[in-house]
Amino acid sequence: MRRLPLTLLAAGLLLAGGIASAATTIPATAVKTAEQLRDQALHDGTAMAVVTSLTTEVGPRLAGSAADLRAREWALAKFRELGFDKVYSEPVTFPLWQRRSESGAIVAPFPQPLVLTALGYSPGTPAGGLSAQVVKFDSLEALKAADPSSVKGKIVYVDYQMHRQKDGHDYGMGSAVRVAGPPIAAAKGAAGYLLRSAGTDMHQRIAHTGVTGFRDPKARTIPAAALSNPDADQLDRVLAYGKPVTVRMDLDCGIVGEYTGANVIGEITGSKHPDQVVAIGGHLDSWDPGTGAIDDGAGIAITMAAAKLIHDLPxxxxxxxxxIAFANEEMGLWGSRAYAQKHASEVAKFQLGTDSDFGAGKIWRMSASVKPEARGAIEQIAGVLAPLGVAYDATRPGGGGSDLSQMHARGMAALSLTQDGTHYFDWHHTANDTLDKIDPADLAQNVAVYATWVYMAAQADGDFGSAPGAFAEDSTGE
Incomplete structure (x- = not known):
């Protein structure tokens, strides 16, 4: 082997030493405590008690409704009851959309009722409803390519069908049909918009609500609604006769001004670095048909309970x-965006973060967006999570979850913790989003995962790379 000059050898040793000193690691004592937290969490009932309390005492929590304030008051009280050191709220202002009533029917050629639900930010129909001929598209791309003359004055119907997936990836297109479809149809002159519900319950006559992409107050809007899957099947059969099909939509809903809600925040104050933050949470709002148990009462409960376990350590x-219990995630990440705007200048103080917003199924995969020198610490976290059935995928980025994705976009180091979503979209945004859909053992596994990684990140020697613009080239990983 060729000998290096002494000066180069010394420089190499110094460089190696520098890299070693910059590496983020988690002390052995912290790893041991995390293992104890993990095991304790599997037998802790705090999360189940919290989500039961929220869904029973508050119930549905549509942003801007009377229950919005009740939910905020509940969250402030619950944080204090659980012993959080600092409890406060930050205002969030957003358009106030209200749902009052909704119905639909096939008028011709075979008259019969349809089960549908209005979509968020949809305007209402004229008094007595809107009746128009239906024009069907099998995909969003087909609608985009359509000649405006083929849809003008008609009700556009997009028939994209989701299928069950463990990671829920079909929702990417399902939500796109719901969000992007109505503005596209409106711009082409359509009178109304229908879609097959973005859901996987093929045998339940219950429609899935959700938000549209109507954001520009100057752009044209049209009444928009989702059909239950069986009713979409029925409409398909009627259309297959080849005769003109007329549908009536009768929606009493719309934006009625602005509303100021709030993000509600609880903190367990750090003993050595109180200004450095490990951020977790979920969204406090829900859609109105169900009680918001899986979306996202579970996320609120998981993160509150995980922090409570860490609080109770010696x-x-x-x-x-x-x-952070975020406001109005459902109609456009309003609380998330307000939070990121307010705290963007503090992004370097965020050690690591992600939120829980995919139900209460067991977490089975973890990925991370961190600086290279922190990969070893992520592997340490993965080692403690492995007995819970969580696999670390080092090839995927971490997105921070739904709400904390906005802080990640500004440079916060982030995880993604993927829950088993095989049946999540059976109940998502429906009247069936109720407490009975949560398995207490699965919920406890989520708490164990969160308590483990949160504690280890809080105790790490070194940081995970948060800095303004640090992950600009990252995809969300969600």
């Missing part, structure tokens, strides 16, 4: 644990 964590 010693406080080195860094602050911040749990």
């Amino acid at each position: 010693q406080r964590p080195d860094r602050t644990i911040r749990v």
Whole structure:
């Protein structure tokens, strides 16, 4: 082997030493405590008690409704009851959309009722409803390519069907049909918009609501609704006769001004670095048909309970644990965007973050967006999570979850923790989103995962790379 000059050898050793000193690691004592937290969480009933309380005492929590304020008051009280050191709220203002009534029917050639639900930000129909001929498209791309003359004055119907997937990836297109479809149809002159519900329950006559992409107050809007899957099947059969099909939509809904709600925040103050934050949370709002148990009462409960377990340790964590109950995620990440705008200048103080917003199925996959020198610490976290059935995928980025994706976009180091969503979209955004859909053992596994990684991140020697613009080239990984 060729000998290196002494000066180069010394420089190489110094460089190696520098890299070693910059590496983020988690002390053995913290790893041991995390293992204890993990095992304890599997037998802890706090999360189930929290989500039961929220869905029973508040119930549906449509942003801007009377229950919005009740939910915020509930969250402030629950944080205090669980012993959080600092409890506060930050205002969030957004358009106030209300749903009052809705119905639909096939008028011709075979008159019969349809089960449908209005979509968020949809305007109402004229008094007595809107009746028009239906024009069907099998995909969003087909609608985009359509000649405007073929849809003008008609009700556009997009028939994209989701299928069950463990990671829920069909929702990417399902939500696109719901969000992007109505503005596209409106711009082409359509009178109304229908879609097959973005859901996987093929045998339940219950429609899935959700938000549209109507954001520009100057752009044209049209009444928009989702059909239950069986009713979409029925409409398909009627259309297959080849005769003109007329549908009536009668929606009493719309934007009625602005509303100021709030993000509600609880903190466990760090003992050594109180200004450095491990961020977790979920969204406090829900759609109105169900009680918002899986979307997202579970996420609120998981993160509150995980932080509570860390709070109850004999010693406080080195860094602050911040749990954020975000406002109005459902109609456009309003709380998330407000939070990121307010705290963008503090992004370097965020150690690591992600939120829980995919139900209460067991977490089976973890991925991360961190600096290279922190990969070893992520592997340490993965090692403690492995007995819970969580696999670390080092090839995927971490997106921070639904709401904390906005802080990740500004440079916060982030995880993605993927839950088993095989049946999530059976109940998502429907009247069937109720407490009975949560398995207490699965919920406890989620708490164990969160308590473990949050504590380890809080105790790490070194950071995970948060800095303004640090992950600009990252995809969300969601």
